[in-house]
Amino acid sequence: MLLTRFSDFQPNFQTINQIRCFFEPRNIAVVGASTQYGKIGNIIVSNLFNFGFEGGIFPINPKATEILGLPCYPSIKQVDDEIDLSIICVPPKSVPTLIRESGEKGVKAAIIITAGFGELGEEGQKLQQEIISIGKQTNMRILGPNCLGLMRTANKLNASFAGNFPNKGPIGFVSQSGAMLTAILDYSFEEGIGFSNIASTGNKVDVDDADLINYFVNDENTKSVGLYIESIPKGRKFMDSILQSITKIPIVAIKSGRSLAGAEAASSHTGALAGSDKAFDAAFEQIGIQRSYYIEEFFAKLRALAYQPPARGNRIAIITNAGGPGVMAADSLQDEGLTLAHLSKQTIETLDKVLPATWSRRNPIDVIGDAKTDRYYAALSACIKDPNVDGIIVILTAQAMTEPYETALAVVDLMYSTDKPITAAWIGGASTGKIADGEDYLDDHGVPEVQFPHTAVQAMAACYERGRILRRFGEKF
Numbered sequence: 001m002l003l004t005r006f007s008d009f010q011p012n013f014q015t016i017n018q019i020r021c022f023f024e025p026r027n028i029a030v031v032g033a034s035t036q037y038g039k040i041g042n043i044i045v046s047n048l049f050n051f052g053f054e055g056g057i058f059p060i061n062p063k064a065t066e067i068l069g070l071p072c073y074p075s076i077k078q079v080d081d082e083i084d085l086s087i088i089c090v091p092p093k094s095v096p097t098l099i100r101e102s103g104e105k106g107v108k109a110a111i112i113i114t115a116g117f118g119e120l121g122e123e124g125q126k127l128q129q130e131i132i133s134i135g136k137q138t139n140m141r142i143l144g145p146n147c148l149g150l151m152r153t154a155n156k157l158n159a160s161f162a163g164n165f166p167n168k169g170p171i172g173f174v175s176q177s178g179a180m181l182t183a184i185l186d187y188s189f190e191e192g193i194g195f196s197n198i199a200s201t202g203n204k205v206d207v208d209d210a211d212l213i214n215y216f217v218n219d220e221n222t223k224s225v226g227l228y229i230e231s232i233p234k235g236r237k238f239m240d241s242i243l244q245s246i247t248k249i250p251i252v253a254i255k256s257g258r259s260l261a262g263a264e265a266a267s268s269h270t271g272a273l274a275g276s277d278k279a280f281d282a283a284f285e286q287i288g289i290q291r292s293y294y295i296e297e298f299f300a301k302l303r304a305l306a307y308q309p310p311a312r313g314n315r316i317a318i319i320t321n322a323g324g325p326g327v328m329a330a331d332s333l334q335d336e337g338l339t340l341a342h343l344s345k346q347t348i349e350t351l352d353k354v355l356p357a358t359w360s361r362r363n364p365i366d367v368i369g370d371a372k373t374d375r376y377y378a379a380l381s382a383c384i385k386d387p388n389v390d391g392i393i394v395i396l397t398a399q400a401m402t403e404p405y406e407t408a409l410a411v412v413d414l415m416y417s418t419d420k421p422i423t424a425a426w427i428g429g430a431s432t433g434k435i436a437d438g439e440d441y442l443d444d445h446g447v448p449e450v451q452f453p454h455t456a457v458q459a460m461a462a463c464y465e466r467g468r469i470l471r472r473f474g475e476k477f
């Protein structure tokens, strides 16, 4: 089912190795680690320790001897072990001196959590220039400043001051906004979304989306990449890097600051120069990034792209046990550039034999409100075999006799027999209380499952768009 990757890809090994120091460090120093509960320097040490990072953790603070039971060092230079990653969380004026100490110690990667740089006018700009120069002089890559940090689920690394840690999953996510990142984390728990790597890029003075994608495309845990972007400071680098990667990994982006008011807000948030929105649209289209406008759609697309194959065409079958959601899905197909498939004569004849006489006899395939798993199984099998169908959306509303979990098992079982994409909406269910198991089963087995038909159509549209992009870049699938 998964896309073939790495066929003829020439990765940029230098960048990958540099970014590996951020996501797979052996030892981490926290410069500005604090003994005081609730301070950022305390939370970061606690997150590293409590979420299960197994490498070395070295708190640095000249006033303390021990933080959360770990020995504390007055300066990073007094740590004998090699440090791969420094996390800097001291006030802005102290950052240049302390980041230089990290560079001089031979640290290859630094996350600057501190805010108060390029986003804060002339004084901040000067400090920002200073840290950029120090990074270059000492050959140290810098993430931030003004960022939340990063996370990687494979090694239980929470190098951030977020209050929680994501579930494991296939999505690599880069957010220029730290607050968006934490809000999305909360949303991900409700929706069963999992991540491989997450990074907050803040002011993007050095490490940017392009560098991170270079790493993600070579990370076996990452199957799709989501970007929340306010600005792209190095446009050419971004374009080149995506062009090299896009056939190997699907990318979906939310680019905010589309309106004048939004662009002004972005400028004071991360110092972003937003640029013309039309130019972003054109650039994304050229390099094969799928654009998204809302969070729910964004993650539905990312989940579909992580596990479902590209669609060969835009002819979609809808299987539903309720008329209304089927009609809504049919309307949405048109909005998303898809079309209702004309079922083959063979499919109609097959379904005539197994469905009640009152079935819709056309697409959307209404298997009728009292449908149990067998009717869904028959309809989905027939659509998989139908040469007129390129992708299938399965909608289930929970009535008293509905079997949400068993139907989810059937969908997953059949998914393994086809190279057509399948998306699903398991709707409602609070009254019967039995829908959640089915939803979890679909989520855990790679069928993007959402709450409403329109989002299931958007997930399917991402699979169609992915096919179009791959064909445009000369890839066979």
Ligand code: COA
Pocket: 031, 032, 033, 034, 035, 036, 039, 040, 041, 060, 061, 062, 063, 064, 074, 088, 089, 090, 091, 092, 094, 098, 113, 114, 115, 116, 146, 147, 148, 177, 178, 179, 200
């Ligand atoms: N080496 C190491 N630690 C040092 C130090 C040095 N040379 N000099 C001072 N410190 C210690 C301080 O003593 C303090 O520890 P303590 O609490 O045990 O006394 C710690 O570093 C932090 O310094 P402090 O002056 O207390 O700063 P702070 O914690 O109030 O603020 C930041 C520091 C980074 C949190 C703050 O400047 C900031 O930027 N906050 C916003 C962060 C943010 O929102 N980022 C964007 C997210 S999206």
